[in-house]
Amino acid sequence: MDLKQLARVDLNLLVTLQVLLEERSVSKAAERLFLTQSAMSKSLGRLREMFDDPLFTRSAAGMVPTPRALELAALLPEILDQLQHLIEPGLFDPLHFKGEFIVVVPEFIGFWALPELMARLSRLAPGVRLKTVSRAERQLDLLASGELDFAIQVEQSFYPPEVTTTSLGSAAPVMFARKGHPLEGKKLTWEMVTEYPHMQLFMPDLKESLVVQQGDNAFIRNEAVVTPQFETGHLYTALQVLKRTDYLLPGPPVFMAETSLSAGIISLPLPTEENLQVRYVLAEHARVKHSAPHQFLRQQLMETVDYYRSMRSDHQNATN
Numbered sequence: 651m652d653l654k655q656l657a658r659v660d661l662n663l664l665v666t667l668q669v670l671l672e673e674r675s676v677s678k679a680a681e682r683l684f685l686t687q688s689a690m691s692k693s694l695g696r697l698r699e700m701f702d703d704p705l706f707t708r709s710a711a712g713m714v715p716t717p718r719a720l721e722l723a724a725l726l727p728e729i730l731d732q733l734q735h736l737i738e739p740g741l742f743d744p745l746h747f748k749g750e751f752i753v754v755v756p757e758f759i760g761f762w763a764l765p766e767l768m769a770r771l772s773r774l775a776p777g778v779r780l781k782t783v784s785r786a787e788r789q790l791d792l793l794a795s796g797e798l799d800f801a802i803q804v805e806q807s808f809y810p811p812e813v814t815t816t817s818l819g820s821a822a823p824v825m826f827a828r829k830g831h832p833l834e835g836k837k838l839t840w841e842m843v844t845e846y847p848h849m850q851l852f853m854p855d856l857k858e859s860l861v862v863q864q865g866d867n868a869f870i871r872n873e874a875v876v877t878p879q880f881e882t883g884h885l886y887t888a889l890q891v892l893k894r895t896d897y898l899l900p901g902p903p904v905f906m907a908e909t910s911l912s913a914g915i916i917s918l919p920l921p922t923e924e925n926l927q928v929r930y931v932l933a934e935h936a937r938v939k940h941s942a943p944h945q946f947l948r949q950q951l952m953e954t955v956d957y958y959r960s961m962r963s964d965h966q967n968a969t970n
Contacts, residue, residue, distance in 0.1 A: 703718040
């Protein structure tokens with residue numbers, strides 16, 4: 651492909667040639683394109699120069715295309731149609747779309763969100779290939795480079811202008827322990843909490859999160875001085891370890907509604923009543939703002955979250 655040669659081509663001339671081939675008349679072609687006959691004649695001259703061929707000859711029946719013009723006539727409609735599709739946004743049909751997306755979904759969110767999301771996609775967009783990862787460093791950089799399409803994350807303290815976030819909700823952190831833990835049923839102090847070993851669920855970019863930046867909070871201050879004796883990125887592993895030890899696990903309460911995982915696990919009241927909320931967001935880069943497939947997936951993600959919220963609300967109302 652000779653890009654320098656293509657750069658010298660006026661694509662408008664291809665449209666002019668197509669109309670001339672259809673009308674076989676300079677005056678009629680000029681009328682269709684809202685040009686003067688003189689301007690159309692000049693365009694024909696430029697076309698003859700570009701293709702090094704007269705393209706049309708005059709006869710009593712009108713303009714007769716040359717063999718070169720007939721060759722171009724066989725190619726032009728497809729070329730112009732492809733150009734039109736290139737500059738016009740195509741209609742997005744989820745049922746026939748085929749493509750892959752990569753999304754960061756923390757495991758403690760993914761275990762309830764992904765089954766519902768995949769059920770939706772299998773019904774609405776069966777050709778979508780979704781790859782999710784629970785751990786990824788430098789998520790904002792990966793969104794910018796295109797290595798990630800979306801990221802569900804704890805809200806960060808800073809986002810560049812090209813990254814937008816949509817709230818997915820918030821939850822107060824809790825302290826998880828096994829049922830029957832020595833601290834169960836007791837009024838806790840931070841000193842009591844620090845007497846027991848801690849584990850930590852790995853969360854990417856946690857140090858940059860807004861909640862960690864709120865260092866004046868007692869929960870954050872006390873957890874900052876505790877060195878976890880076990881750290882993992884796998885929620886199921888963390889819960890199994892928790893059930894068999896006296897470890898404590900600080901974290902979000904979102905998985906407590908799932909009985910198969912939460913069986914045998916309790917949440918301990920924090921030593922101090924504080925209005926600390928961990929906020930979760932869906933982060934996306936400006937590059938996907940006008941992409942119909944991306945916005946379709948975004949809509950499905952948000953509807954999945956709304957579905958879960960309604961399920962939790964119904965569950966809470968039923969238990970009250």
